[in-house]
Amino acid sequence: MIIYTVSPDKKPVGQKRARQGKKRGKKILIVDDDPTMAYLMLYAMEGEGHSVHWAKDAREALTFAEVRAPRMIFSDIEMPGEMNGLELAARLHLSGHRMPLWLMSGNLDRFAGQVESAMASGHARGFLDKPIEISALKSLARQF
Numbered sequence: 001m002i003i004y005t006v007s008p009d010k011k012p013v014g015q016k017r018a019r020q021g022k023k024r025g026k027k028i029l030i031v032d033d034d035p036t037m038a039y040l041m042l043y044a045m046e047g048e049g050h051s052v053h054w055a056k057d058a059r060e061a062l063t064f065a066e067v068r069a070p071r072m073i074f075s076d077i078e079m080p081g082e083m084n085g086l087e088l089a090a091r092l093h094l095s096g097h098r099m100p101l102w103l104m105s106g107n108l109d110r111f112a113g114q115v116e117s118a119m120a121s122g123h124a125r126g127f128l129d130k131p132i133e134i135s136a137l138k139s140l141a142r143q144f
Contacts, residue, residue, distance in 0.1 A: 025049040026141060027068065031061040031075035031085065032104070037130070041074065044134045045141060058083035065092055070099060072144055074128070074137070077105040077115075086114050089123040100144045106130035 028050050032038040038054045045052045053070065055061035057079050065073065073092075077085040089101050103124045105111055118124040125144075128136065 025051055026071035026144075027051045027053070028141065029053050029055060029061060029064055029068075029070040029073045031055045031058060031073060031079070031088065033057060033076065033079045037076075037132070040134070041132060041137060044137060048138055048141060050141060057081040058085060058088035061088055062091060065097060065099075066095075069097075072099055072141065073101040075101060075103055076130075077103050077111055078107070086111070086118055086123075089118050090121075093121070093123040100125040102126050102128055102140065104128045104130055104132065 025048070028045055030038050030041050030045075030052060032041075032054070033056055038056075042052045042054055053064060053068070055064055058075070059081055061073070061075065062083070064070070075085040075088055079085060083091070085103050085105075089103065092099075092101065101124050103115055103118065104127070105115075106129065108115065108127065108129060115124070115127050119126065126140075
């Protein structure tokens with residue numbers, strides 16, 4: 001599995017120790033048109049105490065983010081509709097949202113340049129290769 005990570009100031013992020021003490025859940029948005037993938041992620045994150053919401057496309061995600069302000073977003077790149085995950089990331093960032101957004105795809109070769117550009121511009125915090133490793137997903141949720 002591939003995980004690329006950058007900090008808000010574009011520097012690589014090292015491993016962080018999990019905070020000790022009381023577990024605090026985060027509001028997390030999963031954006032994926034594949035219900036199997038979305039539910040797998042949803043159940044894994046809810047099991048960690050997070051409040052997880054699922055949007056089936058970028059338009060629904062944009063509306064949710066505007067109204068509910070999730071703490072972090074995991075978005076598939078390839079989705080049906082007028083907007084893909086890269087466009088969602090750009091629109092959220094340009095409208096002032098600064099929550100970490102992780103792009104996901106099983107087809108990095110096709111999107112490598114665009115993903116790199118999204119990360120360099122601050123639109124996306126990182127990239128997760130599909131199929132997602134649940135342990136990596138949980139780790140990212142603990143870090144941010």
